[in-house]
Amino acid sequence: DTEVTQTPKHLVMGMTNKKSLKCEQHMGHRAMYWYKQKAKKPPELMFVYSYEKLSINESVPSRFSPECPNSSLLNLHLHALQPEDSALYLCASSQETSGGTTDTQYFGPGTRLTVL
Amino acid sequence: GDSVTQMEGPVTLSEEAFLTINCTYTATGYPSLFWYVQYPGEGLQLLLKATKADDKGSNKGFEATYRKETTSFHLEKGSVQVSDSAVYFCALRFINNAGNMLTFGGGTRLMVKP
Numbered sequence: 333d334t335e336v337t338q339t340p341k342h343l344v345m346g347m348t349n350k351k352s353l354k355c356e357q358h359m360g361h362r363a364m365y366w367y368k369q370k371a372k373k374p375p376e377l378m379f380v381y382s383y384e385k386l387s388i389n390e391s392v393p394s395r396f397s398p399e400c401p402n403s404s405l406l407n408l409h410l411h412a413l414q415p416e417d418s419a420l421y422l423c424a425s426s427q428e429t430s431g432g433t434t435d436t437q438y439f440g441p442g443t444r445l446t447v448l
Numbered sequence: 449g450d451s452v453t454q455m456e457g458p459v460t461l462s463e464e465a466f467l468t469i470n471c472t473y474t475a476t477g478y479p480s481l482f483w484y485v486q487y488p489g490e491g492l493q494l495l496l497k498a499t500k501a502d503d504k505g506s507n508k509g510f511e512a513t514y515r516k517e518t519t520s521f522h523l524e525k526g527s528v529q530v531s532d533s534a535v536y537f538c539a540l541r542f543i544n545n546a547g548n549m550l551t552f553g554g555g556t557r558l559m560v561k562p
Contacts, residue, residue, distance in 0.1 A: 336491075338491075372555070373554075373555070374537055374552035374553065374554060374555050375492065375552060377549065377550075380549075388549075420491075422491050422492065424492075426548075435541070435548055436482070436494060436497060437494075437550055438494060439484070439491045439492040439493070439494075440491050441490055441491040442490070442491040444489075
């Protein structure tokens, strides 16, 4: 089973709202990732968690706040977003981040976010 | 830095036609290479991968061979179906201080007509 689940599937929020995106995997993976994907573009890396610790923040604005409560869960807290933050937000997981030859990133179906 | 270049789309084919989507890469060392597929309104699905030179990845009738001499990983399928219509991303995995990361090509949209 290589399933990564994400909720909600769609989210519409105003610029003053606070919302959260959730990602879950039960593959025993120890690395989890958040990506942002704009229309007709490849995914762009936002954050990486390795063994529940934040290891990469790709200069993401503070209105995006990641959280990894345990090895199976990854959240992305959203506050005071801008309309240009509207995008598909993808979560991925992999066994680890050390680069072993078996290490493959598996993606969830994404959350389609619209900021009004 | 490491990079991936894909042919620009859209690629429009009739059902049962032969498909090639070109992918070339620039990298130090020997990265692992991947093809991901994204169907409309969905996330990315791993299609196939290859971890060393001359490896051939295959899945669902798609194939790609890791060619070190030409730094290429072209995706092929002998007979496409309407259900193959999607965006295809070539990617390489590189290693930095933080761990192993993916860098993606720009994506190629495939449209298959009945």
